[in-house]
Amino acid sequence: xxxxxxxxxxxxxxxxxxxxxxxxxxxxxxxxxxxxxxxxxxxxxxxxxxxxxxxxxxxxxxxxxxxxxxxxxxxxxxxxxxxxxxxxxxxxxxxxxxxxxxxxxxxxxxxxxxxxxxxxxxxxxxxxxxxxxxxxxxxxxxxxxxxxxxxxxxxxxxxxxxxxxxx
Ligand code: QAP
Ligand code: CO
Numbered sequence: 001x002x003x004x005x006x007x008x009x010x011x012x013x014x015x016x017x018x019x020x021x022x023x024x025x026x027x028x029x030x031x032x033x034x035x036x037x038x039x040x041x042x043x044x045x046x047x048x049x050x051x052x053x054x055x056x057x058x059x060x061x062x063x064x065x066x067x068x069x070x071x072x073x074x075x076x077x078x079x080x081x082x083x084x085x086x087x088x089x090x091x092x093x094x095x096x097x098x099x100x101x102x103x104x105x106x107x108x109x110x111x112x113x114x115x116x117x118x119x120x121x122x123x124x125x126x127x128x129x130x131x132x133x134x135x136x137x138x139x140x141x142x143x144x145x146x147x148x149x150x151x152x153x154x155x156x157x158x159x160x161x162x163x164x165x166x167x
Contacts, residue, residue: 004038004052008163009094010156015140018048018055021074024116028058032072032114035060040067044092046130048137051093059134063127073111076135079120080108087129089143097155101146103132 007014021028031054039047039060046061057075062068083105090098106124109131113119123131133143144152 001037002034003041004034006038006042006047006051006092007053009091009142009144009159011093013053014050014093014137014142016050016055017140018050018057018138021056021058021112024074024112024114028074029114032058032060036062036070036072039092042092043067045126046134047092048134050137050140057138059131059138061127061130061134063130072114073109073131073134074114076109076111076131076138078104078107078132078135079110082106085125085129087126089129089133091133091143093137094142094144094155094159097144097158099143099147099151101129101133101143103129107131 035047035049035052038052039062045063046059049056049058059076060070060072062070081104084102085105086100086102088098089101105128106122107128108120108122110118110120136142144155
């Protein structure tokens with residue numbers, strides 16, 4: 001088990017487009033386990049491999065109150081979407097900032113688990129928002145990209161200042 005380093009906006013590595021997972025082996029399962037540990041410790045409700053500088057199509061999440069429903073999605077696809085909804089979002093890669101983002105309200109998802117089994121399920125509300133947010137990371141996209149240039153630039157300069165202070 002290991003805690004992984006989380007990249008912070010505006011690190012250019014967060015803009016990498018992730019590649020599909022091809023081998024469902026022990027090293028993949030080790031990464032999944034380290035990502036869960038990192039997410040729970042943060043604490044966060046979702047973490048994409050991109051955020052820990054591993055550029056493969058993998059995300060972990062747990063939107064349950066009791067933090068006892070870990071879910072791992074590999075090579076996820078949204079195969080249906082309807083409705084829209086605005087929710088306050090944050091991101092472990094954009095610490096301290098929360099803004100409203102509009103996304104699909106209900107989605108149908110197809111993904112593999114860490115053993116290579118394919119699953120399909122419906123998600124709504126926070127779970128659906130979290131999946132869409134984490135899938136954006138795999139495309140090199142961040143929730144701040146949905147904000148005005150003014151808001152995004154303010155967030156960028158505050159984080160750059162903090163990162164300089166922290167060394
Ligand atoms: C994505 O985000 C998400 O700023 C997951 O200081 C968030 O786990 C999807 C976090 C909201 C839907 C709604 C953020 C922790 C965690 C921070 C997270 C912070 C500490 C964010
Ligand atoms: Co995020």
